[in-house]
Amino acid sequence: METETPVDDPALTPSFEDALPPDFGRFLEGAIDLHVHGQPDLAERAQNRGDDAAVARLARAYGIRGWVLKSHLWPTMDRARSVQQSLGDTDFRVIGSITLNPQVGGVDPTIVEWAADHGAGVVFMPTWGARADVDRWGYISMLLERQTPNFRDWAESHAITVARDGELTPAAEDAVRAAISRDMLVATGHLGLEESLAVARLCQQLGRPAMITHPLHFTDDPGELRVFTDLGGILEFSSAPLINPESHHRVRDVAEAIRLLGPEHVVLSSDVFSRWVPPEPESLRSFTEQLHYLGFTADELRTMLVVNPHRLLGLPVPGAA
Template sequence: MRDDSPDDWAAAQPDGFADLLTGAIDVHVHGQPDLATALPNRGDDLGVLRLAQRYGLAGWVLKSHLWPTTDRAALLQRAAGPDFTVRGSFTLNPTLGGVCPTVVELAAAHGATVIFLPTWGAAADVDRDGYVTTLLRRIAPSLDGFADERSVRVVDGDGRLTGAARETLDACAERGLSVGTGHLGLAESTAVVEYCAAIGHDRVLVTHPLHYVDDAAELRRFTDTGALVELAAAPLLHPEGHLHVRDLARAVHVLGPDRLVLSSDVFSRWVPPEPECLRVVAEQLRHLGVEPPALHRMLAVNPRRFLGLDQEPP
């Protein structure tokens, strides 16, 4: 039986098999472990990074639902060398103090590049009992009470951003940190995008918003305001997922590629390593008529814009 390691994945590919990923930066890589060592992904961080390099990727953003990834990113950056960019992030869930400008200031000092707003700690995600919560519940039996008491809404009863949310976004802008909207609801993400536009902070990514809309045209509220919108592979690969790759292709057709970002966002035992998931979705979108220049923009050009990287990708 063949060893199912990331190196074997790479060695088995014909020449040109992953050309669509040349220069790509995956802005949503969960790494190993994310939630718990007992919930492993396919391959350790360094092994999967080597696979990403062989596939032609140019970088990653490491994300965790629980803890900072800046230390791990720094170690992987040294191992990767200068031709592969690894960036760390903080996710403002209750375990890190929630939506708070002080956490952002400390994250910046610790080397973070991206701040993700709450995921499982967002009230919108608590209300829908999201997938991450179902996994965390297995690890922490007291989670439900913890999440209910500390869940975060970034808007008040009138739909306006809370003071803490405004101060947090101000801190991100002042320190040049990119912002991902996490698992906020549609109205909350809209308020975040509009506020960031008002203060001139354009490095904002609305993360997997297809969870909340059936018609991709609704996402023009974000792209017309200047934000980027993420299309992630993970929901397509979940056995209980409601999305199909045709939904992503339709979103590209409706919105155009100029404000879209393709990412992996996978961290489950039933999926291949992140670079292979990203490759599969890119190949399927190509099969459905999305042209290579559009894929390159969504995989390589727009992620660089999100991260504030100026260099032109390959």
């Protein structure tokens, strides 16, 4: 008598990779994703994707070499260490970060130094806590308000400004100096245009480029973003705004910006954490495949995915002479 094979037979359970093209990682070998949100991010009940370690293993299968774990609420150094340990003996690197929003103390050099002492590799300037973001009530603020009834009043009263009349506040200048002195990458978060320029200007003076986050929020004319590249800034374009139903940006907007500015001034990242997106490595793969379809070469993609992220983190570039 013929018996049925159990439906939970591992041999019949496909993996995510089974549904992908055989060379699905062709542009991601050696990449570092500088903007990865863990699970949970904004709230434990907001289950956006699977376990951090499981998704990191998936990323490794794509050829990705490392992540920077970011959170809008809490430092990620302990999480990064835990995920790293769970991966065992692997060359995949998980890097922690801190975002200087009000609930962790805001923009303060001592907080930056403490984060460095606990292994943070990246400092993000305020995101939802930035006065510029509060004034426009950005996407993260909208989500936080839905889950935290007192959030709007709290955010309004705690919003952070890091520059006035084009000059960084003393606390912001000291925080950037502290980060650079500890070999940390400084990213602009959700600061306004003039604030971001002030951060980029100081980073240039200190000999390290700033990473300019979400640069298309500043202008509809990507040519105007040359003010950042003139200061040595590296522009981060992520897949998240191209998938978010609240966004008006398309991948062709990003492609136009990269062509004007040059891949040597750009990094690509995922930055996704919503239920409507694939896991981070697949989001990044899809993003890069679309850019390739729009004419970017494998070498140009490698510059934005491998070379520039390693250089921003002060790491040796794989395969470089």
